[in-house]
Amino acid sequence: MQRLGLFLLTTALVIAPLAMAAPPEYTLIIKNHRFEPSEVMVAAGQKIKLVVDNQDATPEEFESHSLNREKVIPGRSKATIWIGPLKPGTYDFVGEYHEDTARGRIIAK
Amino acid sequence: MLGSAIIVFREVLEAALIVAVVMGASRGAIGRGRWVSGGIALGTIGACIVAAFAGRLSDALEGRGQELFNAAVLLAAVVMLAWHSVWMSAHGRRLAEEMRRLGHDVVIGAKPLYAIFVVTALAVLREGSETVLFLYGLAAGGTGQFALIGGGVLGLAAGVGLGFALYRGLLRIPLRRFFTVTGWIVLLLAAGLAASAADFLAQAGALPALSPELWNSSAILSQSGLLGQILHILVGYQDRPSGIGLVFYIVTIVTVVALMRWVGGHRHDAGRASLAASNTS
Numbered sequence: 001m002q003r004l005g006l007f008l009l010t011t012a013l014v015i016a017p018l019a020m021a022a023p024p025e026y027t028l029i030i031k032n033h034r035f036e037p038s039e040v041m042v043a044a045g046q047k048i049k050l051v052v053d054n055q056d057a058t059p060e061e062f063e064s065h066s067l068n069r070e071k072v073i074p075g076r077s078k079a080t081i082w083i084g085p086l087k088p089g090t091y092d093f094v095g096e097y098h099e100d101t102a103r104g105r106i107i108a109k
Numbered sequence: 110m111l112g113s114a115i116i117v118f119r120e121v122l123e124a125a126l127i128v129a130v131v132m133g134a135s136r137g138a139i140g141r142g143r144w145v146s147g148g149i150a151l152g153t154i155g156a157c158i159v160a161a162f163a164g165r166l167s168d169a170l171e172g173r174g175q176e177l178f179n180a181a182v183l184l185a186a187v188v189m190l191a192w193h194s195v196w197m198s199a200h201g202r203r204l205a206e207e208m209r210r211l212g213h214d215v216v217i218g219a220k221p222l223y224a225i226f227v228v229t230a231l232a233v234l235r236e237g238s239e240t241v242l243f244l245y246g247l248a249a250g251g252t253g254q255f256a257l258i259g260g261g262v263l264g265l266a267a268g269v270g271l272g273f274a275l276y277r278g279l280l281r282i283p284l285r286r287f288f289t290v291t292g293w294i295v296l297l298l299a300a301g302l303a304a305s306a307a308d309f310l311a312q313a314g315a316l317p318a319l320s321p322e323l324w325n326s327s328a329i330l331s332q333s334g335l336l337g338q339i340l341h342i343l344v345g346y347q348d349r350p351s352g353i354g355l356v357f358y359i360v361t362i363v364t365v366v367a368l369m370r371w372v373g374g375h376r377h378d379a380g381r382a383s384l385a386a387s388n389t390s
Contacts, residue, residue, distance in 0.1 A: 068311075
């Protein structure tokens with residue numbers, strides 16, 4: 001699963017600049033109530049697609065006030081969240097159901 | 110236990126405050142308690158069903174199911190609140206006058222109780238499903254049953270308690286202004302829900318965000334804090350609003366106020382005419 005995520009991420013990173021129409025895609029994995037990676041670098045100034053892959057058995061709620069986003073991700077499933085276009089800066093997010101461990105941020109450059 | 114209490118509190122708060130506003134605004138209506146309780150019961154059943162099918166809902170419509178569902182629920186609530194506002198614009202003034210004349214609440218049967226029922230059910234449905242999923246996750250994650258139930262009950266009690274406090278606060282507004290003030294709260298509540306619906310549609314990629322962050326007032330009043338959250342629910346405050354959210358917010362207010370003026374003006378004339386007729390007879 002992780003390899004697939006990495007593959008998708010790499011594919012997205014390679015393909016995105018080639019196909020201008022397709023927005024860049026980033027994958028975030030939830031495992032043991034933690035985000036991997038906990039920091040995601042994304043492109044500022046354009047719409048991006050964030051795929052959150054919850055590999056835990058329990059549901060999680062991706063929530064970010066700074067991004068104005070909230071989405072429940074059931075256990076062992078993936079969810080797509082459209083974000084941006086973002087101004088350069090740092091945007092915190094949490095897994096609301098496990099806020100003490102599930103924390104991360106998006107850095108838009 | 111405290112952690113689960115806080116999360117349940119946050120989820121319950123939105124539904125509790127909406128129910129409190131609706132209860133306040135429907136003051137004087139016959140059997141509103143029954144309608145509101147019915148709405149809470151139906152919403153709770155619906156929340157469990159939504160939580161049980163969360164996976165399928167999330168995958169539906171190319172992964173946009175959850176956002177589109179949330180947006181639909183919110184917009185349906187907006188329509189019901191708007192209907193309530195428009196109805197009150199036609200009848201609210203006479204209602205307040207009669208209450209003042211008699212010195213106590215008058216009972217009227219024609220209030221749009223369906224709207225109140227539907228708004229309550231929708232508010233409980235949306236927030237309730239998230240609470241159910243959270244508690245399910247805790248249970249599956251092996252948190253002790255006692256902590257789970259204790260935290261849930263504590264959070265629920267705190268949320269409902271705050272809703273009740275708001276309701277009692279609303280009742281203290283002088284009758285002369287009562288329906289004007291609650292009318293504005295209902296209107297801003299509807300506008301805020303419309304803005305949230307817009308954000309869900311943007312999250313699904315169905316609408317452009319226009320600007321994801323028009324301003325940032327989180328340093329002055331953070332939406333994560335209790336006051337910020339309460340204002341977010343009641344009047345749609347956002348510390349970092351999106352362009353599309355603000356458009357939905359303003360369009361909702363302008364549309365509902367225009368409808369209120371239009372219907373209120375017409376009905377008011379009609380009401381005066383019938384009152385004059387009954388005086389002469």
